[in-house]
Amino acid sequence: MQSAAAQSAPAPQSAPAVVSARNLFLTFQTADGPVNALSDVTLDISKGDFVSFIGPSGCGKTTLLRCIAALETPTGGKLTVNGMDPDAARKARAYGYVFQAAGLYPWRTIGGNIRLPLEIMGFSKSEQEERVARVLDLVELTGFEKKFPWQLSGGMQQRASIARALAFDADILLMDEPFGALDEIVRDRLNEELLGLWDRTGKTIAFVTHSIPEAVYLSTHIVVMSPRPGRITDVIESPLPRQRPLDIRDSPEFIEVAHRVREGLRAGYEE
Numbered sequence: 001m002q003s004a005a006a007q008s009a010p011a012p013q014s015a016p017a018v019v020s021a022r023n024l025f026l027t028f029q030t031a032d033g034p035v036n037a038l039s040d041v042t043l044d045i046s047k048g049d050f051v052s053f054i055g056p057s058g059c060g061k062t063t064l065l066r067c068i069a070a071l072e073t074p075t076g077g078k079l080t081v082n083g084m085d086p087d088a089a090r091k092a093r094a095y096g097y098v099f100q101a102a103g104l105y106p107w108r109t110i111g112g113n114i115r116l117p118l119e120i121m122g123f124s125k126s127e128q129e130e131r132v133a134r135v136l137d138l139v140e141l142t143g144f145e146k147k148f149p150w151q152l153s154g155g156m157q158q159r160a161s162i163a164r165a166l167a168f169d170a171d172i173l174l175m176d177e178p179f180g181a182l183d184e185i186v187r188d189r190l191n192e193e194l195l196g197l198w199d200r201t202g203k204t205i206a207f208v209t210h211s212i213p214e215a216v217y218l219s220t221h222i223v224v225m226s227p228r229p230g231r232i233t234d235v236i237e238s239p240l241p242r243q244r245p246l247d248i249r250d251s252p253e254f255i256e257v258a259h260r261v262r263e264g265l266r267a268g269y270e271e
């Protein structure tokens, strides 16, 4: 299996799998009957991968991310995160989670928001200060620690939310459409910054998006999903180099990968 691959038997891996899903199923029982949110999902995410999940509404992208984060429990199959069951991984602080809305507390400063999980986890005051300064620098928000969320633009708020997710040094970053609500220019900039951050920190990132260009620009692997039942229909390993200026989006390699993603999405719709 490639470092992120679907539906086939596992083969030797170059890096250890930080997320390993085998034949995952998740059926929600609803008043209208059962909903098969995930069906036979098999996937490995290796250390240092940047994996995007793309597919139409309802194909199970968020459900899969929530299973990894131990916020949902699969009804079948096996899922491990850092070799542990997801609940143990959550307790071991294996990941940080970034949502579509920045979700910052308006009555706390940016520094106070980033510090909150560290306070809950019992880090010393000096350790909190050191970590807040470090992650603010990582997301290029040094100097904004004492501002309140409403004093920052939407893009800056989302960077602060990423800083909060990075503050306790989790190896894995789970990001559910973090830039979906932002305009295209801000989104481009944040995409560029996120790639830089991924490159500098070596984090493993699982990223949900509806945008083909965003998925292709950011990812080492693109997981194409399809609804009813929610399943993986293709895993594309990107041929693009690790260093990606924004204008790589005009290159033939980029356009070819985008084409394959589009075809995969279309096939999912037509089934």
Ligand SMILES: Nc1ncnc2c1ncn2[C@@H]1O[C@H](COP(=O)(O)OP(=O)(O)OP(=O)(O)O)[C@@H](O)[C@H]1O
Pocket: 028, 029, 030, 035, 036, 037, 055, 056, 057, 058, 059, 060, 061, 062, 063, 064, 230
């Ligand atoms: N808690 C729940 N109870 C019942 N059904 C649910 C629940 N959560 C998700 N679903 C259903 O499971 C399916 C997958 O939902 P999910 O949110 O994972 O899709 P998605 O691909 O992330 O969609 P979107 O792109 O709209 O966010 C959908 O049909 C959804 O209605």
